Each structure stands twice: as structure tokens, then as C-alpha cells.
Amino acid sequence: MIQIENLSKRYGELEVLNTMSLHIQKGSIFGIIGQSGAGKSTLLRCINGLETFDSGRILVDGIQISTGNDRQAREARREIGMVFQNFSLLDRLNVYDNVAFPMKSWGYKKKEIDERVRELIGLVDLNDKISAFPPYLSGGQKQRVAIARALTMQPKVLLCDEATSALDPRTAESILNLLKEINEKTGITIIVVAHQLSVIRNICTHMAILEDGHLACHGATTEIFMQAPAALRRLQGNRENHANLSVSVCEQDLFVFSRMARALETDFDIMDIQHLGMGKEAQIHYSIRVPEEKLDTCLSWLRKKGIYCQTVEKEGADSV
Ligand SMILES: Nc1ncnc2c1ncn2[C@@H]1O[C@H](COP(=O)(O)OP(=O)(O)OP(=O)(O)O)[C@@H](O)[C@H]1O
Numbered sequence: 632m633i634q635i636e637n638l639s640k641r642y643g644e645l646e647v648l649n650t651m652s653l654h655i656q657k658g659s660i661f662g663i664i665g666q667s668g669a670g671k672s673t674l675l676r677c678i679n680g681l682e683t684f685d686s687g688r689i690l691v692d693g694i695q696i697s698t699g700n701d702r703q704a705r706e707a708r709r710e711i712g713m714v715f716q717n718f719s720l721l722d723r724l725n726v727y728d729n730v731a732f733p734m735k736s737w738g739y740k741k742k743e744i745d746e747r748v749r750e751l752i753g754l755v756d757l758n759d760k761i762s763a764f765p766p767y768l769s770g771g772q773k774q775r776v777a778i779a780r781a782l783t784m785q786p787k788v789l790l791c792d793e794a795t796s797a798l799d800p801r802t803a804e805s806i807l808n809l810l811k812e813i814n815e816k817t818g819i820t821i822i823v824v825a826h827q828l829s830v831i832r833n834i835c836t837h838m839a840i841l842e843d844g845h846l847a848c849h850g851a852t853t854e855i856f857m858q859a860p861a862a863l864r865r866l867q868g869n870r871e872n873h874a875n876l877s878v879s880v881c882e883q884d885l886f887v888f889s890r891m892a893r894a895l896e897t898d899f900d901i902m903d904i905q906h907l908g909m910g911k912e913a914q915i916h917y918s919i920r921v922p923e924e925k926l927d928t929c930l931s932w933l934r935k936k937g938i939y940c941q942t943v944e945k946e947g948a949d950s951v
Contacts (some may be wrong), residue, residue, distance in 0.1 A: 632657035632820050633678065633788065638687035640673060640844075647673045649844040650687065655837070657787075660814050660821045662835030662852065664828065664866065669841040671824045675790050678822070680708045692787055709737075712781030716793035718773040720765040720780075726752065727761050730779045737784070751779040754816075755809060771802035778809065782819075789813070791823045795830060800904050800915055807834045828866060829903045832856060840866060867902065874926040875943040878917045878933060879907070888919070891932055897925040918943070 633655035640648040647670045655661045663671050676682035678689055680696050689696040694707040720729050730751055734744045752761055755775035765773055774794060781789055791810065795803035811834050814821050825831055831838050832852060839849035840862040847862035848855060855863060880887050892898065903918040921929050926942065933940045 632659075632692060633822075634688075634690040635674075635678075636688050636690075638674075638677060638684055638689065640670075640677060640682070640684040647844050648677070648684065651844070651846055652687075653839060653846060653849060655820065655822065657820055658814070658818045659836045660811065660823060660834050662831035662838040663822065663824045663841060664826070664831050664838065665841030665847075666866070667826075668843075670844045671841055672792055674841070675713070675792050675822065675824055678788075679711045679713055679790055680704065709784050710787045711790060712784065712786040712788070713790045713792070714774070714777050714781050714794045716796045718765070718770075718777045718797075720773055720776055722765045725762050725764050726757060726768075726776050729765070729776050730783060733780065733783045747783060748779075751782055754782075754813070755779045769802070770798050771805060774798065774802075774806050775809065778806075778813070782813070782817075787820060789819055789821045791821065793824055793826065796826060800906065803830075804833075804906070810834060827901065827903060828863075829905065872923050873920045874923050875902075876919050876921060876926075876929065876940055877943050878919060878938060878940040879914045880917065880938055882913050882915065884936075884938065887933075887936065887938060888917070891929065895925060895928050895932060897921060897929065899929075 633653075635651060635653040635655075638648050638651045639646070651674070663674065665671050673682060677684050678691070678696065680698050683698050691707060691710055694703070694710070696707055697704045721732065724732065727748055730748045731744050734747060752758060755778055757772060757775050757779070760768060760772060765776070768776065778789075778794075789810075794810075795806050798806060807830060810821055810823070813819060823830065823835060835852050837850065838852045838855055840847045840855075842862060842865075848860045888899065888901070899922075900920040901917055902920055905916045907914045907916055930940060930942070
């Protein structure tokens with residue numbers, strides 16, 4: 632479906648993608664994960680023709696992708712929908728008109744637009760918000776509009792760049808479930824770029840780990856998690872001078888980490904999130920990574936707040 636062959640891309644001296652080759656099967660949900668700056672977004676932008684590259688080629692359903700403005704290039708890009716972290720909606724247009732926007736731009740007939748837009752708004756479960764304007768929508772609802780809009784031209788591929796990063800864990804989960812449902816209903820190929828392994832593990836059939844513009848490993852998600860290659864272990868937290876913590880919080884404690892970061896003037900990475908239990912018993916289990924010198928202060932700060940936490944051994948004690 633998507634064939635990436637020897638793709639290389641530089642920004643000046645910086646080699647962002649280095650002779651990368653990858654085959655993404657039709658109908659799969661393919662996850663791309665890697666540390667910040669590994670080249671994930673650049674790869675997505677190359678796939679949808681937003682970015683030029685220095686060498687190699689990308690074929691989507693046999694059609695070569697380019698940034699050109701000729702008919703073939705534009706038709707090829709039409710096969711690809713994209714969803715961003717910041718939703719990228721037009722605030723002056725309501726939900727209906729945001730979703731209708733791509734079809735209007737391509738000059739479709741009003742009746743055709745109306746049928747498709749209503750169908751998609753139903754698919755993303757926003758019938759009751761059809762006339763609402765983006766500033767009055769929640770983050771999850773905005774992302775649903777963005778997904779519907781990305782699907783209007785019936786693309787063969789949907790690219791999601793950190794589509795759930797700006798959302799709270801529950802909303803993120805509902806968006807991931809929606810993507811899964813769309814994949815099952817329509818057979819569309821979905822590529823998901825994410826920072827959290829939980830996102831990849833929950834919905835992706837296949838995955839790749841990028842490290843400094845190289846493909847460190849790729850394959851079926853279940854196999855990669857079973858074999859736990861070095862690249863996966865590195866992502867799971869074997870970072871020097873950092874300690875891994877396992878923390879369980881109640882739903883009402885969702886802002887605990889931002890308060891901790893402010894109180895202790897420290898930075899941390901959330902590596903995984905899991906929901907445990909239901910209703911009043913519901914807990915959210917986080918795997919976080921903190922600088923080693925801040926470990927003791929983080930542990931005592933969390934324990935003073937009555938929050939269950941413990942350190943996790945780095946090697947072999949993967950919390951994901
Ligand atoms: N337009 C640009 N000009 C120069 N350098 C860029 C440009 N865009 C990205 N880069 C650099 O290319 C590298 C890869 O960036 P990219 O955004 O693809 O990484 P990423 O893996 O998506 O990172 P993140 O997870 O932080 O979003 C980074 O070092 C970044 O600073």
C-alpha cells in the first residue's frame with residue numbers, strides 16, 4: 632500500500648531521514664514511535680507531500696508522491712488525509728462547514744457534499760454539534776471534527792500526527808477507539824505517530840521505532856512487544872540518569888503531574904498510561920521517567936499526597 636524506498640532527507644547539515652525503507656500494508660494501523668527529534672513528523676510530511684525529500688521515493692497505492700502542483704501530484708495527495716495534534720480547524724466555520732471544506736474546495740455538488748458530510752458527522756458521533764463552532768467544542772470533539780474532515784475525500788490513507796497528545800487520557804482513548812472503528816468499517820490504512828507506547832500497543836497492528844532518522848526496528852506490534860528488541864527497551868526507559876516510576880492516581884488527581892512539575896521544578900516523561908478498574912474504583916496507572924537526582928523528592932512529594940508510587944527496575948522490568 633505504502634512503499635517507502637531509500638528515503639533520505641536533510642535540513643542543512645542535519646540528516647533527518649537516512650535511506651529509510653518501509654512497507655506499510657493496506658488496511659493496517661501502523662504506529663511510528665521514537666524519541667523527540669527522531670524524524671517521525673518529517674516522515675509523515677514526506678508521505679503526504681507537504682515536504683520535499685533529497686532522494687528515494689514514496690509510492691501510495693502505486694502512485695508516486697511529490698510536492699509538485701501538477702494534476703497527478705494533487706490527485707495522489709488527495710488519497711491521503713491528515714489529522715494533527717492541534718486539530719487545525721477553521722474557527723469561523725461551524726462543524727458542518729469545516730467537514731465540508733475539502734469537498735467545496737474540489738468543487739463537488741452541494742447534494743453530494745451534504746450526503747457525505749452528514750454521514751461522516753454521524754460516524755464521528757457529533758450529530759448534536761453539527762452547527763457548533765470550534766471554540767465551543769471540547770478537545771475530543773474538535774479532534775472528531777478533524778477526523779471527519781480528513782475523511783471527506785475518501786482517502787486511502789489517514790495520517791495521524793500526535794492526534795491524541797493534547798487530550799486527557801479518557802478522551803484520548805475514545806479517539807483511538809474511533810480510529811480503530813473507522814479502520815474496521817472502511818479498511819482505510821492508518822498511520823499513527825505517537826510518543827506513548829500505550830497508544831501504539833492499543834491500536835496498531837504494526838509498528839516501527841525510529842531512532843535519529845533510522846528505522847531501529849519494525850514489524851507486527853505483538854511480535855515486537857514479545858521480542859522486546861533493544862530499541863523498544865530504550866523507549867521503555869533505559870535512559871541514562873533517569874529513573875522509572877510507576878504511579879497510580881484516581882481520576883480526580885489528573886493534574887498531579889503538572890503540579891509536581893511546578894512544585895519540584897522538574898521535568899518528566901509520561902511513557903505509558905493504563906486505565907484500571909471502573910467507576911469509583913477507577914485508577915490510572917502511569918509509567919513516568921524522572922531525572923535520577925529528583926527521584927527521592929518526587930517519591931516523597933507523591934507519597935505526602937497519598938499517591939501510590941514505586942520505582943521500577945530499568946532492565947527487564949518493563950511497565951508497558
Ligand atoms: N523545517 C525544519 N527546518 C530545520 N530543521 C527541522 C525542520 N523541521 C524539523 N527539523 C529538525 O528535524 C529533526 C526531526 O524533526 P521531527 O519534527 O521530524 O521529529 P519528531 O520525531 O517528529 O519529533 P517530536 O516527537 O518532538 O515531534 C529535529 O531535529 C528537528 O529540529
